[in-house]
Amino acid sequence: MARLKKVNGLPKADVEAIFARFAQMDPEPKGELDYINAFTLLVAVVLSAQATDIGVNKATKTLFELAPTPETMVALGPEKIEDLVRTIGLYRTKARNVFALSQLLIEKHKSEVPDERAALEALPGVGRKTANVVLNIFFKQPTIAVDTHLFRVSNRTGLAPGATPLAVEQKLVNTIPEPYLLHAHHWLILHGRYICKARKPECYRCIIAQWCRFEPKTPQPVAKSGKATSN
Incomplete structure (x- = not known):
């Protein structure tokens, strides 16, 4: 796992707000691997x-x-x-x-x-x-699978700062409100894959940016015309 700048953990109210926002924007997140059974x-x-x-x-x-x-x-x-x-x-x-x-x-x-x-x-x-x-x-158990994306998001945002995947997993399980645990795995992985990218996080279109501890936030790219690009 990549080494990340250490940040402080988020207060309980911020954690609740982050997952409420994820749930609002994507109530039923899905994994991207194809399978039959x-x-x-x-x-x-x-x-x-x-x-x-x-x-x-x-x-x-x-x-x-x-x-x-x-x-x-x-x-x-x-x-x-x-x-x-x-x-x-x-x-x-x-x-x-x-x-x-x-x-x-x-x-x-x-x-x-x-x-x-x-x-x-x-x-x-x-x-x-x-x-x-x-x-x-498959078995709908509220587990957290910590891959490189989830590890990065958890540390950058302050959701679950930890030096190892297991430390991050255990902190998330103990921190995330129970109603959000089942889908937390997908929300965080997809967020890291498409928004909170390793090299250039797209903070300007992040739905949880107001609670995130990552600094400095990445500004919206500017087109050659001098205007911010649209998304």
């Missing part, structure tokens, strides 16, 4: 490490048509899986993990994706972040 979601998230959702979706379109279940994925074999996902970074390791986790789901979980973190993390290629994504999206 719990199994294909798990596979998509495993493949998405250090890759874009767009790139993963392109690779999994054919993969999921051929193998939407653990049994059909095992039937493909690791070399065929490799071939289908070779456009994704670290595809060889990821393909082996997908094959191995499919085998374990058949052997230990009756081909069902478990809805418990420990069981998920015991699968090849599945860490805490991946487990949290699956638990949140």
Whole structure:
């Protein structure tokens, strides 16, 4: 995770206001990975490490048509899986993990994706972040999956300053009001992906800028005409 300028945490009222604004603007936020069922979601998230959702979706379109279940994925074999996902970074390791986790789901979980973190993390290629994504999206559990975007937003804004993803996750879980916990994961990741970008955060169109501790705020770009560009 990138090192960020340390800021103080936000007061409770500001945290409440931020998530109320997110909820007002996007009541039902959605993840951007394509999937068919719990199994294909798990596979998509495993493949998405250090890759874009767009790139993963392109690779999994054919993969999921051929193998939407653990049994059909095992039937493909690791070399065929490799071939289908070779456009994704670290595809060889990821393909082996997908094959191995499919085998374990058949052997230990009756081909069902478990809805418990420990069981998920015991699968090849599945860490805490991946487990949290699956638990949140498919099983509707109020978990927080801290990726690089969420880590950045949490530290920049003052929502949950922390030196590690786990510290940020735990602080968010203890800080975010309960009614907003289920969707908080998506709101923060999407905000970091499209607004609070790493190099040039677009503060001039940020819906939570009034509560954010990040300074200096990025001004609206000026066109060659000398006028601010419109969005």
